[in-house]
Amino acid sequence: MSAPSPAPADAPRSTGFLLLFALANAGAVISYLPLLTLLLPARIGAIAGDTRLDLFTITVIAGAAAASLSNIAFGWLSDLYGRRRRWVGLGVVLTAAAYAAIALATTPVTIVLAIMAFQIAINALLAPFLAIMADEIPDSQKGVAGGLLAFAAPLASAVGALLVSLTPSDTVRLLFIPAAVALCVVPLLRTRARPLVAKPVARTLAPPRDLAIAWVSRLLIQISGAVLSLYLFYYFQSLGPRPGLAASVAQVLTAAYVLSLPIAVVSGRLSDRIGRRKPFLLGAACAAALGLIGMTMTRDFAAASLCFGLFQIGSAVFLALHSAFATQLLPDPDHRGRDLGLINLTNTLPSLLGPLLAWALATPRDFDAVMLALAALAICGGLLILAIRERD
Incomplete structure (x- = not known):
């Protein structure tokens, strides 16, 4: 496969690409927002009963620690080895596997481990994905691209509300989300990488x-x-x-x-x-x-x-x-x-x-x-x- 074609530093990306980027970001938010705000509390309540608040707190803290470290690690790996879209694709696959682990978790230990695995998986998706914005969207379009990221929260909230209203089954909900994530993210993965090239005049880097x-x-x-x-x-x-x-x-x-x-x-x-x-x-x-x-x-x-x-x-x-x-x-x-x-x-x-x-x-x-x-x-x-x- 030939290397991606670089574009001039100020060459704008198409509106279609910006919309696909926003859709993929929405998929990333769908992967965690309904789970952490709606599905996980219910799942933990079924597992822990009267001690659900203690288990929920432990799970959130352990997940946050895993998320912090894994985001840095996967961002660094995508710097080192390139091909950020492949890393994003790996994150989609790992996220689906993590949801399966959450669906199978029936004890406090297994749910904590499953959420830690989930946080690692979603950050395998998020870290290289956000770097694509820096790599491929010129500064003249970064504002509108950033604004389009706000599309994710209402869509993810709507997906969560839809899941709760349509089916009482936690298993069905946990299987639906990774499918929705893939539908949102894969279209961006099928686009061609077009990294920006520095302008001929040296640009002062931010300290x-x-x-x-x-x-x-x-x-x-x-x-x-x-x-x-x-x-x-x-x-x-x-x-x-x-x-x-x-x-x-x-x-x-x-x-x-x-x-x-x-x-x-x-x-x-x-x-x-x-x-x-x-x-x-x-x-x-x-x-x-x-x-x-x-x-x-x-x-x-x-x-x-x-x-x-x-x-x-x-x-x-x-x-x-x-x-x-x-x-x-x-x-x-x-x-x-x-x-x-x-x-x-x-x-x-x-x-x-x-x-x-x-x-x-x-x-x-x-x-x-x-x-x-x-x-x-x-x-x-x-x-x-x-x-x-x-x-x-």
Whole structure:
């Protein structure tokens, strides 16, 4: 097989390729979001009974540790041996095998081991996949590509809701998800790799300091998102009794996810056109912080829902554009997979740090202190972006 044809550094990718990239990202999110939010808690409840919370905590922590290490490892391996699409394909296969292991797990030890294997498998898919964005999508399109990544959350949420409503069988659900993942990811694998070639004029590479600042800024925003995703139901419960609260919260989440998508795409496209990401990142972080502050100032469900929606839109735009921004800051083209694996720690560490913050500041009837702390973190995350010098 002949080597992939390089393209000029500024040659745009087709809209079709960008959509396939977004679809593949949605497949990756489908692989873990319904499992971790809906199917795993039910599975652990069936295995552990009254000790389900203890087992769930152990499983989440063990899985997060496996995810952190394996993302760096598979990113580095795809740097070392190339052929990122083959590594992504391997991740799809391993993910299917991990789901089979989860379906067969019937004891606490086996479910913990199965989730650790699952986290390794999904990161075999994710690490090289995200490096494709740095390798093949020019900077002039990274904003819209990052915005399209916001498509994944509402689609994955819809898949989870569909699974729960259509079938009561855990086994059927666990078999359906890897099939859906393959359907979303394989079309991208059939495209031809087209790595970018450096411009003839030497381009100043970003110093590692800039990537470190970007890392911290994303971590601060992600901690806010992690706390809200875990404790949102309890926050709304603290506002007062409401019939059908679970269904109402699900509707609020769905609406916020759906509204985030077009705003993230438009913001990404505008940042591509003007060639600057920082104003959009700062504005998105401030919007997220305002939403959090608003959640402390109302006891009305409708008003709190609007404030949460503002937070969700702001954080979704920030994270989508940050993905584009970070790929432009990678200091060494030969280690993009490894460096993106280090950035991925901002996705796993918040699941460990966020609950500690909520435990220290929140009570079942009062979430004001933790919301204000999260707002401060969001503002700091946005302000840190200003310390990074954007490059041509």
